[in-house]
Amino acid sequence: MSDSTPTKTQQALLQTLTPVLACNPGASLSEIAKQAGIGRATLYRHFASRDALVKAVAMDAIAAFDQATAEVKVQNLNAGDALLAFLQKVIPLGDRFHFLAIEPAAYNDPEIATAYARQLQELNAFITTLKQAGFIAVDVPKAWVTTAIDSLIWSAWSAVQAGDIAPNDAAALAYRTLIQGLGPLKS
Amino acid sequence: MSDSTPTKTQQALLQTLTPVLACNPGASLSEIAKQAGIGRATLYRHFASRDALVKAVAMDAIAAFDQATAEVKVQNLNAGDALLAFLQKVIPLGDRFHFLAIEPAAYNDPEIATAYARQLQELNAFITTLKQAGFIAVDVPKAWVTTAIDSLIWSAWSAVQAGDIAPNDAAALAYRTLIQGLGPLKS
DNA sequence: CTCAAATAAGACAAAATTGTCTCAGATATC
DNA sequence: GATATCTGAGACAATTTTGTCTTATTTGAG
Numbered sequence: 001m002s003d004s005t006p007t008k009t010q011q012a013l014l015q016t017l018t019p020v021l022a023c024n025p026g027a028s029l030s031e032i033a034k035q036a037g038i039g040r041a042t043l044y045r046h047f048a049s050r051d052a053l054v055k056a057v058a059m060d061a062i063a064a065f066d067q068a069t070a071e072v073k074v075q076n077l078n079a080g081d082a083l084l085a086f087l088q089k090v091i092p093l094g095d096r097f098h099f100l101a102i103e104p105a106a107y108n109d110p111e112i113a114t115a116y117a118r119q120l121q122e123l124n125a126f127i128t129t130l131k132q133a134g135f136i137a138v139d140v141p142k143a144w145v146t147t148a149i150d151s152l153i154w155s156a157w158s159a160v161q162a163g164d165i166a167p168n169d170a171a172a173l174a175y176r177t178l179i180q181g182l183g184p185l186k187s
Numbered sequence: 188m189s190d191s192t193p194t195k196t197q198q199a200l201l202q203t204l205t206p207v208l209a210c211n212p213g214a215s216l217s218e219i220a221k222q223a224g225i226g227r228a229t230l231y232r233h234f235a236s237r238d239a240l241v242k243a244v245a246m247d248a249i250a251a252f253d254q255a256t257a258e259v260k261v262q263n264l265n266a267g268d269a270l271l272a273f274l275q276k277v278i279p280l281g282d283r284f285h286f287l288a289i290e291p292a293a294y295n296d297p298e299i300a301t302a303y304a305r306q307l308q309e310l311n312a313f314i315t316t317l318k319q320a321g322f323i324a325v326d327v328p329k330a331w332v333t334t335a336i337d338s339l340i341w342s343a344w345s346a347v348q349a350g351d352i353a354p355n356d357a358a359a360l361a362y363r364t365l366i367q368g369l370g371p372l373k374s
Numbered sequence: 375c376t377c378a379a380a381t382a383a384g385a386c387a388a389a390a391t392t393g394t395c396t397c398a399g400a401t402a403t404c
Numbered sequence: 405g406a407t408a409t410c411t412g413a414g415a416c417a418a419t420t421t422t423g424t425c426t427t428a429t430t431t432g433a434g
Contacts, residue, residue: 026213039382143351144360151338164330173331181368226412
């Protein structure tokens with residue numbers, strides 16, 4: 001078990017801290033603590049440094065993504081249903097993945113970069129399954145499918161957060177955009 | 188004419204500085220200057236402060252977007268062709284709009300917020316046109332179309348930048364995802 | 375109610391960054 | 405070649421942020 005496994009208190013803190021950091025990654029620790037409603041000293045009690053906090057938030061995002069993926073896998077759904085179920089689970093985590101993408105301290109960390117690359121590889125394998133099952137056209141570059149999924153997750157999260165679309169509609173809209181948009185061409 | 192109209196030298200500097208800032212918005216001015224290949228003193232000679240630089244980059248992004256929009260409009264294309272032409276022009280600017288979205292110093296500035304809201308309104312009007320012309324289904328919330336366009340522009344830019352897709356394919360893939368994905372449902 | 379554990383405000387030092395200024399060198403113009 | 409203008413390195417001061425520590429207060433468990 002890695003020493004980076006968060007304690008129960010760290011876990012609880014991450015719940016509050018993640019949205020604050022995701023919303024304004026450049027904020028000072030004073031500002032972050034204030035918006036999270038805790039003391040700066042408490043931050044230092046549980047996280048050795050700002051970098052340690054950023055890494056914990058990033059690793060937590062990765063764990064949440066893995067959890068969501070595992071929960072979909074055990075359902076043994078067909079590829080299309082699996083995509084919809086996957087979107088339903090990861091869209092509420094949309095801000096965390098965006099944070100992973102834009103925070104240099106996160107994507108430059110070797111442990112996080114390795115985990116992120118693994119997740120990307122798993123997503124690529126899943127896209128292969130979607131193509132083989134005919135949900136995604138074979139002529140669409142896999143790189144495009146990957147980046148479209150990532151960005152539509154962020155879109156959906158943002159729109160829900162802004163109150164522009166209902167939480168229940170988010171996954172369906174993203175699913176429709178992807179499957180209908182990148183499915184086999186129809187004449 | 189606003190006093191924020193950039194000088195010729197500022198314009199040239201923005202060309203170099205924009206990608207650097209967009210790539211790492213939290214970098215120090217020392218780091219930014221170094222990566223842009225200029226001196227920190229030169230930055231201060233042309234921009235009064237870090238905030239002034241950030242605002243100049245943001246206003247430049249807005250001007251570039253307005254320019255792209257104007258160039259599409261004069262072509263008097265039908266709604267579908269206009270969307271494709273628009274994507275072709277704005278995808279190369281993808282990092283700038285992303286910067287606008289994630290940089291608090293940018294979106295908290297009233298002048299930039301006003302300009303951005305105007306652009307969003309224009310995009311909304313364009314989406315209405317797309318719906319009326321049957322390119323986008325009327326049942327799709329306008330908010331979803333807007334956010335999908337924004338995020339797919341960023342996706343396309345990222346994928347081109349990473350060398351994952353060819354620059355020529357980017358707009359077509361984004362167009363296909365949007366129009367086929369959000370067009371009227373087919374049975 | 376008592377006591378142990380946790381928290382947070384604030385003080386402090388160190389480090390990092392911003393902003394100002396000078397001046398030698400580079401560049402552009404005539 | 406001379407001169408004006410621009411640039412960038414570096415020094416310096418001010419400000420901000422990080423990280424450490426102490427202590428009073430709060431919270432939670434028994």
